Amino acid sequence: MFRISYRSLGGLALLTTAAWSASAAAQGASPGAGLQAQVTALQAAVATLNAQVTVLQNAVSALQGMAGAAQVWKDTRVSVPVQRNDATFVSDWTLSTMASLSLPAGTYAVVAKTSIQDPLISASTFYCHIVRSAELIDESVAYSVGDEPETMALQGVITLSSPDTVALKCGATGPASTPGSAESYFSQILAIKASAP
Numbered sequence: 078m079f080r081i082s083y084r085s086l087g088g089l090a091l092l093t094t095a096a097w098s099a100s101a102a103a104q105g106a107s108p109g110a111g112l113q114a115q116v117t118a119l120q121a122a123v124a125t126l127n128a129q130v131t132v133l134q135n136a137v138s139a140l141q142g143m144a145g146a147a148q149v150w151k152d153t154r155v156s157v158p159v160q161r162n163d164a165t166f167v168s169d170w171t172l173s174t175m176a177s178l179s180l181p182a183g184t185y186a187v188v189a190k191t192s193i194q195d196p197l198i199s200a201s202t203f204y205c206h207i208v209r210s211a212e213l214i215d216e217s218v219a220y221s222v223g224d225e226p227e228t229m230a231l232q233g234v235i236t237l238s239s240p241d242t243v244a245l246k247c248g249a250t251g252p253a254s255t256p257g258s259a260e261s262y263f264s265q266i267l268a269i270k271a272s273a274p
Contacts, residue, residue, distance in 0.1 A: 148270040152176040159193055159203070159259035163251040167204050170248040175205070175264035177244035184236045187214060189245040189266040195259035196224035198250070203259070205247040207231045207266070214243070226262070234271075243268060 154176050162170040175191050187207055195201040199222070206216035214233035221227045235243065245266045249259035 150178045150180060150268045150270075151265065152178050152267075153263070153265045154261075155263060157261045157264055159195075159247050159249050159261050161195070161198075161249050161251040161253045161255065161258060163253045167248070170204065172204075172206075172246035172248040173261075175245040175247050175261050176266040177242055178266055178268050179240065179242050180237060180268055180270075181240050182237050184234065184271045185243075185268040186232070186234055186271060187243055187266065187268045188230070188232045189264075190228065190230040191245065191247060191261045191264035192226045192228045193219070193247060193249065193259055193261045194221060194224055194226035195249055197255055197257055198252075198259070199223060201259060202250045203227055203229065203247060204249075205229050205231060205245060207233055207243065207245055209235060209237070209241050209243050 157175050158173060159175075160171045160173045164170055176189065189205075189207050191205060193203045193205075201221050203219045203221065204216070207214040212235065214235055215231040217229045217231050219227035219229050229247075231245070243266065245264060247261060
């Protein structure tokens with residue numbers, strides 16, 4: 078049976094303490110110091126994220142302010158008859174008004190769209206334009222077979238020195254003598270004011 082003296086146990090304790098101290102010194106810090114460093118790093122990361130959130134909130138507020146300041150005019154119509162025409166040249170056509178806006182003086186971005194079909198004519202050509210009293214703003218032509226609707230989109234920028242009416246107008250090929258008319262659906266014209274004249 079072996080006996081270990083108290084002196085040997087004391088020596089073993091001293092050796093263990095010395096070994097742990099050396100290991101801690103080699104790692105450069107105690108376990109508590111390492112945890113404190115991680116907490117400090119996390120606090121710095123949180124501070125950075127808070128600063129980024131503040132920048133984003135300021136940007137959102139600025140955009141909301143711009144959106145609130147924008148002036149928008151819009152006219153939407155669900156269904157409007159479209160005049161058929163026999164004339165060869167569009168300049169001789171009678172056009173139907175799909176939608177219109179009465180605008181004060183200023184500069185505007187104008188967009189418009191409509192869907193047109195003529196189920197009673199086997200093949201049709203549709204013509205649309207955005208126009209003001211003294212200026213053609215944009216125009217578009219589409220061809221349809223049977224009852225297939227054609228969607229037409231137009232846009233432009235205008236400057237009005239005085240109040241004026243801006244309209245989306247469309248026409249279709251004939252024969253004009255055919256009963257009924259072509260039809261437009263969900264016509265819309267929209268104007269966003271960019272500046273005063």
